[in-house]
Amino acid sequence: MSRAHDLVIVGGGPAGLATALYAARAGFDAVVAEPRRAPVDKACGEGLMPGAVRALASLGLEVPGHPITGIRYVQGAHRVQAAFRRGPGLGVRRTALHDALHGAVLAAGVPVLPLRIGEVRQDATGVSLPGAGLRTRWLVAADGLHSPVRRSLGLCAGSRRRPRYGLRRHYAVPPWSPYVEVHCGRHGEAYVTPLGPRLVGVALLTDRRAPFGAQLERFPELAARLPAERAVTAVRGAGPLRQKARARLHGRVLLVGDAAGYVDALTGEGVSLALTGAGALVDNVRRGTPERYESDWNRATRGHRLLTELLVRARQQRALAPLVVPAAERLPRVFAAAVNALA
Template identity: 45%
Template structure:
């Protein structure tokens, strides 16, 4: 058997794959990224980066060009005439067009010597005596000591490795569109409607992205927008600046994030929902944990780290999904947050990993519970 050509082969050249390649390269390992498309990868997502994701990008040395990162200071929830707004404590987040983020990651990967192979399709995994010895591609077999699946929501690597558990019973979908329009807010706005939410993110001085999430079968962007009259009227007449891109079903379950010498990262490693906007942040945290595990030569630590990384976001996601399915509870919750903006900001700090969970405090939790009860 031929020796491995590289230490790490990463399938998928999106943000999760490139961030992992950067972290692995910084750990001193040889890494090759395989991607069937050419650079300039787009994805239907909200494009809002939480503060901890911004910090992680900076640690990787990723620099965005002038005007490519539009700052936002917090989150604003809008449900009819109820508006709740909170600001991140300290540094805020960035609204970044996914194409701009991908360009920046590619630039940094090239600078650090990552072997990037664009336009190379992956045909499958090559079994070895223990795990897999490599990846079969259009250009032949690439042998590697470690294999990483970073190939997205409907990951082929996850499926072939026997780690796929299938989609969840409650299916939700997403679709995104951009409008050529000056942002009217310095927050990410979340507009709630009937079985849907719209995430409005300023991604440039004259560009706004709107990502719709919904449940209940097929729906077009315009049909979903009609469920949100105030937002529909706000963007009426503005030129559409991108074609609609959709994704789903969002909930993808896994048996685990690693097996033998193979690991999953990003959406490929399992996905619950986009309702908290933390998908990219999770992928960046996972990439750092995976690089550390690969440097040690032991993926067990990565499996434990991935569970820790997911714990808080998944808990918040389950909570928000419960609210999304119960309009009466959603109205109560938003009224409670509107009455306690300082508490809302503290929760955003916890959400963005700027504050520990204990920062909410017993007094804060009791006050929020009282507001929730009083809102009824």
């Protein structure tokens, strides 16, 4: 067993890499364990809200992407949109985001080791990872939606909600709007994110298990803009999206990003919350107040979780779902306030 590190971060996605950058800034000896080769791709809406853009800039990162000026909801003949008030968002390929974060972590002197973490043993002074030959004062679980570390610690909590899934594909067509468009259908939503002069990403969120093409056909206006021959990537999927964690702190293990719990991708805040959680985690370890991380995480994510939960519940109610966008259309100021509160 090697000497003890300050932090071993399990998972090299945005949450884990951001935690590593904050840890390096705080002077910690940190290591990232990530068995997949960079860049790591995954099913993702790929739209960064302005808060995430600002957080990345504060870390000294410039990520290549396509400016996003706001959010537009579409449901049949109903449309409502809101512009971001505090700067643009950014449409960014997941691989480009990962490349930028991964490069910054290596430049900061934090090793990214090709290790898969198995057994986790805790004691009063730290955490041992026998299979990886590592010892650390604190272990950070940033290993995603279906976190093996969370599961191994018995921190997974069940949900009675109907499960929802995400599917994503890219099309070589020019963006027709500077907004992220959210098309609302009977059984889910389709997100269109401008990613470049001739590239859009399409993410489908649904409670129905069916191939991407069959799901897209449920949005005929959108499907007409996206001929199958213009698809340029394979379909990637994720889910079930809702994941509940009983706690964000368990002894000397702290959970961050999707591993800390996830409601839904409906409001597109996953990366923003990962960056916020990473900063709060490292701040509390640096101050010697890890017990405060749980309350800080709850406070920082409460608004997002409540609004997302409310929207998902409304969208899954047969009587309420058709009324969401028309109501927002009649109350544009309320819609704009909600968008910018999240942004």
